[in-house]
Amino acid sequence: MTTRVPEPATKRQPLNRDRLLSTAIAIADASGIGALTMRSLAQALDVKPMSLYHHVANKEEILDGIIDVVFGEIELPPADIDWRTAMRRRAVSARQVLARHPWATPLMESRRNPGPVTLGHHDAVIGILRRGGFSIQLTAHAYSMLDAYIYGFALQEAGLPFDNETVPDVAQEMMAEFPTGAYPHLTELAMEHVLQPGYDYGDEFDFGLDLILDSFEALLRSDR
Amino acid sequence: MTTRVPEPATKRQPLNRDRLLSTAIAIADASGIGALTMRSLAQALDVKPMSLYHHVANKEEILDGIIDVVFGEIELPPADIDWRTAMRRRAVSARQVLARHPWATPLMESRRNPGPVTLGHHDAVIGILRRGGFSIQLTAHAYSMLDAYIYGFALQEAGLPFDNETVPDVAQEMMAEFPTGAYPHLTELAMEHVLQPGYDYGDEFDFGLDLILDSFEALLRSDR
DNA sequence: ACCTGAACACCGTTCAAGT
DNA sequence: ACCTGAACACCGTTCAAGT
Numbered sequence: 001m002t003t004r005v006p007e008p009a010t011k012r013q014p015l016n017r018d019r020l021l022s023t024a025i026a027i028a029d030a031s032g033i034g035a036l037t038m039r040s041l042a043q044a045l046d047v048k049p050m051s052l053y054h055h056v057a058n059k060e061e062i063l064d065g066i067i068d069v070v071f072g073e074i075e076l077p078p079a080d081i082d083w084r085t086a087m088r089r090r091a092v093s094a095r096q097v098l099a100r101h102p103w104a105t106p107l108m109e110s111r112r113n114p115g116p117v118t119l120g121h122h123d124a125v126i127g128i129l130r131r132g133g134f135s136i137q138l139t140a141h142a143y144s145m146l147d148a149y150i151y152g153f154a155l156q157e158a159g160l161p162f163d164n165e166t167v168p169d170v171a172q173e174m175m176a177e178f179p180t181g182a183y184p185h186l187t188e189l190a191m192e193h194v195l196q197p198g199y200d201y202g203d204e205f206d207f208g209l210d211l212i213l214d215s216f217e218a219l220l221r222s223d224r
Numbered sequence: 225m226t227t228r229v230p231e232p233a234t235k236r237q238p239l240n241r242d243r244l245l246s247t248a249i250a251i252a253d254a255s256g257i258g259a260l261t262m263r264s265l266a267q268a269l270d271v272k273p274m275s276l277y278h279h280v281a282n283k284e285e286i287l288d289g290i291i292d293v294v295f296g297e298i299e300l301p302p303a304d305i306d307w308r309t310a311m312r313r314r315a316v317s318a319r320q321v322l323a324r325h326p327w328a329t330p331l332m333e334s335r336r337n338p339g340p341v342t343l344g345h346h347d348a349v350i351g352i353l354r355r356g357g358f359s360i361q362l363t364a365h366a367y368s369m370l371d372a373y374i375y376g377f378a379l380q381e382a383g384l385p386f387d388n389e390t391v392p393d394v395a396q397e398m399m400a401e402f403p404t405g406a407y408p409h410l411t412e413l414a415m416e417h418v419l420q421p422g423y424d425y426g427d428e429f430d431f432g433l434d435l436i437l438d439s440f441e442a443l444l445r446s447d448r
Numbered sequence: 449a450c451c452t453g454a455a456c457a458c459c460g461t462t463c464a465a466g467t
Numbered sequence: 468a469c470c471t472g473a474a475c476a477c478c479g480t481t482c483a484a485g486t
Contacts, residue, residue: 014469015469015470037458037459037460038459038460038461039458039459039460047470047471048470048471048472049460049461049471050461050462050470050471050472051469051470051471053461053462054468054469054470058460058461059460059461102333105330105333105379106329106330106331106332106333106334106379107330108330108379108380108383109326109329109330109379109382109383110330110383111383112383112385119402119406119407119410120406120407122407122410123406123407123408123409123410124409126409126410126412126413127408127409130409130412136412136413136416136417137417139413140413140417140418140428141428141431141432144377144380144425144428144431144432145373145428145431145432145435147376147380148372148373148376148377148379148380148432149369149372149373149376150376151375151376151379151380152371152372152373152374152375152376152377152379153368153372153376155329155330155332155333155372155375155376155379156332156368156371156372156375158333159332159333159334159335159336161336178343182343182344182347183343183344183346183347184347184351185347185348185350185351185354186343186346186347186350188350188354188360189350189360189363189364192360193360193361193364194364201368204364204365204368204369207365207368207369208365208368208369208372211369211436211439212435214439215435215438215439238450239450239451261477261478261479262478262479262480263477263478263479271451271452272451272452272453273452273479273480274451274452274453274480274481275450275451275452277480277481278449278450278451282479282480283479283480
């Protein structure tokens with residue numbers, strides 16, 4: 001004999017904004033941002049499309065919202081460590097987060113309504129630089145440059161037509177389509193670098209990051 | 225009395241791939257990539273939507289095609305000038321081109337079929353570095369870093385919610401919505417830097433670019 | 449060879465109606 | 468307060484048919 005269960009464990013949770021946004025992110029992660037439609041989102045939430053409009057004004061607000069959630073995933077180091085360690089950890093974390101959500105980087109461009117988490121992130125990073133002794137001028141330089149580098153790298157990484165395992169196959173396939181003798185330098189770089197064992201495009205990130213941090217360390221010293 | 229004109233000057237040109245792509249770019253420039261639909265493109269070409277499919281397989285091919293056209297607009301300096309001048313000119317030109325086509329940068333991510341112009345561009349840039357004395361290793365570092373910076377900067381610039389004239393209005397409006405006391409560092413940076421006369425976000429580009437070029441010049445010297 | 453009309457399976461969103 | 472059915476004006480694309 002079964003007991004009557006007034007509230008079964010599988011009972012549908014009431015819809016709310018947080019669940020809406022995290023489900024939207026899950027869809028984009030799994031199937032790309034193109035697969036995120038009001039209809040697909042509603043179905044994943046076990047609800048009709050029109051119900052979504054009770055929690056967000058429109059799809060734009062969903063896109064603004066998920067970008068703000070993604071920003072919240074980036075580690076903000078404690079305020080009491082030195083600026084270089086803090087900037088390094090934030091940059092590495094940002095790259096990891098953007099690699100986890102490859103649809104997010106290009107979306108940054110069109111989003112012009114930064115959410116509270118995004119603004120808080122920017123504020124904290126600027127604060128770390130200022131406390132580290134950066135002038136306002138130098139803070140602007142450093143922040144602009146670091147973010148350009150991080151987003152640009154993430155954009156390139158998201159656009160790579162291969163992951164680390166399929167490098168040889170994809171590279172060989174692409175080069176097979178080259179007209180004979182065309183792109184000699186590209187071919188050289190592929191053969192003698194990209195196709196060598198142990199190659200990992202991701203390793204490039206640390207090189208450029210440290211180069212930037214070195215430069216600002218030198219500038220900071222000569223600044224005061 | 226009017227003469228009979230068998231071929232009026234306004235006669236519709238026959239559709240071809242080049243005209244299709246350049247019209248597509250004109251639409252995206254004028255109204256954003258979202259306004260570029262098979263139907264809007266057909267209308268601009270004075271043709272029915274289905275006619276487009278005689279010149280391209282689908283919309284993906286149009287997107288691949290216009291990205292390749294945009295790449296072709298980037299200046300490739302002559303092979304006989306020194307690497308630093310060449311890299312500088314290419315970077316400045318790339319930024320100008322991407323600023324002219326703000327929809328293009330985020331599109332780079334999803335395009336995985338580089339066209340012949342794009343491949344030729346990459347090949348030429350790598351060639352300039354190699355001839356400048358860069359090892360394969362250092363070439364990979366430099367190219368990855370320069371492109372990450374260029375694309376990242378273009379992405380940020382495209383996402384700015386203001387152009388140079390409207391900076392004060394937009395910044396003031398945004399800050400007016402901040403809860404009191406929130407984002408103190410962001411506010412400081414805005415008040416004492418962004419809102420100062422003569423501020424131009426674009427100026428940041430040269431600073432970071434020269435910093436990168438300086439670093440590689442030093443690395444190149446110690447490398448040989 | 450090049451173009452097209454009609455149709456299909458999708459979109460985001462509005463509106464009026466249900467509980 | 469929260470959800471929904473039906474409808475509207477859009478998408479990209481296929482197919483069969485026109486010149």
